[in-house]
Structures are given as C-alpha cells and as structure tokens.
Amino acid sequence: MKGTANTHTSASRPLYTADERRRRDASSWTLVQGILAPLQFLVFLVSLWLVIRFLLTGEGEFAATVSVVVKTFVLYTIMVTGSIWEKEVFGRYLFAPAFFWEDVVSMLVLALHTAYLYALFTGWLGVEGQMLLALAAYAAYVVNAAQFVLKLRAARLQSASSSEPATGMEVAQ
Numbered sequence: 001m002k003g004t005a006n007t008h009t010s011a012s013r014p015l016y017t018a019d020e021r022r023r024r025d026a027s028s029w030t031l032v033q034g035i036l037a038p039l040q041f042l043v044f045l046v047s048l049w050l051v052i053r054f055l056l057t058g059e060g061e062f063a064a065t066v067s068v069v070v071k072t073f074v075l076y077t078i079m080v081t082g083s084i085w086e087k088e089v090f091g092r093y094l095f096a097p098a099f100f101w102e103d104v105v106s107m108l109v110l111a112l113h114t115a116y117l118y119a120l121f122t123g124w125l126g127v128e129g130q131m132l133l134a135l136a137a138y139a140a141y142v143v144n145a146a147q148f149v150l151k152l153r154a155a156r157l158q159s160a161s162s163s164e165p166a167t168g169m170e171v172a173q
Contacts, residue, residue: 112137
C-alpha cells in the first residue's frame with residue numbers, strides 16, 4: 001500500500017479518493033468491466049448447469065467441456081482488462097489497497113481455472129475429475145464475485161452518503 005503497511009481498505013479511508021473517482025469515471029475500462037462482469041456471470045451459470053448435468057447424467061461431456069473453456073477465457077479477459085482498469089484508477093495493475101483481497105481471491109480463481117485447462121489438455125484427473133475441478137474453480141469464482149458485489153454496494157453507499165452523485169458504475173471489476 002502506498003505510504004502505509006495496511007493492505008486493505010479501512011473503514012476510515014473511502015473506497016475512492018476524489019482523484020481515483022475521477023479516473024474511474026473517465027476510464028473506458030470501467031464500461032468494459034461493467035459489460036464483462038455480467039457476461040461472465042451468464043457464462044458461469046450456463047456452464048455450471050452443463051457441468052452439473054454431465055456429472056449427474058453422464059450426458060453432454062463436450063458441451064460441458066467447451067463451456068468451462070469459454071468461462072476460463074472470459075475470466076482471463078476480465079482479469080486482463082480489470083488489471084488495466086486498476087492501473088488507470090489506482091496506479092498499479094494488481095493489489096491496489098481498495099481491491100487487495102478481491103485480487104488475492106482472483107489469483108486463486110485464476111489458478112483453479114488454469115489448472116482445469118492443464119488437466120484438460122494433459123488428460124490429468126480424467127473427465128469427472130476435471131469437472132469436479134471446474135466446480136472448485138466455480139466455487140472460488142462465486143466467493144470472488146460476492147466480494148465484488150459487496151464492494152459495489154459499499155461504493156454506492158459511500159457515494160450516497162457523500163455530496164458527489166453516484167455514477168451507476170461504482171466498482172468496475
């Protein structure tokens with residue numbers, strides 16, 4: 001963290017300084033994140049259904065596999081663009097104090113999704129094991145998504161209690 005040993009947003013520090021808020025609102029990456037986040041969630045829901053269907057019935061292995069690969073590439077896309085957004089707003093690509101713990105969990109999510117791709121391309125774990133690994137990646141993703149939703153809510157509450165108008169895109173990852 002810049003100028004302090006604290007690695008998370010404290011209750012006394014606002015989520016965004018005035019300059020960070022200005023940079024967030026001016027960044028085209030804010031809109032990109034605002035589009036990619038719900039898209040990723042939709043891809044996740046479809047893939048989750050396909051993976052569970054495969055695990056329960058043994059049917060749809062190809063569709064489930066393709067859906068996990070698509071989910072992984074959407075995740076990579078949102079992580080790269082989110083890092084660019086974080087650099088524009090906070091001056092660093094990852095682990096800005098305001099999003100430190102979200103970024104930590106994002107690294108776990110990335111690791112699990114990448115492990116799935118490794119398992120898929122090497123045959124490691126077999127198909128059922130790969131699908132269970134995908135479910136573990138999805139569980140981590142749900143935790144991470146919840147972190148960002150809570151951060152969005154906090155930013156909106158902060159904006160509502162301040163004199164500055166809310167923009168509707170308070171958190172962009």
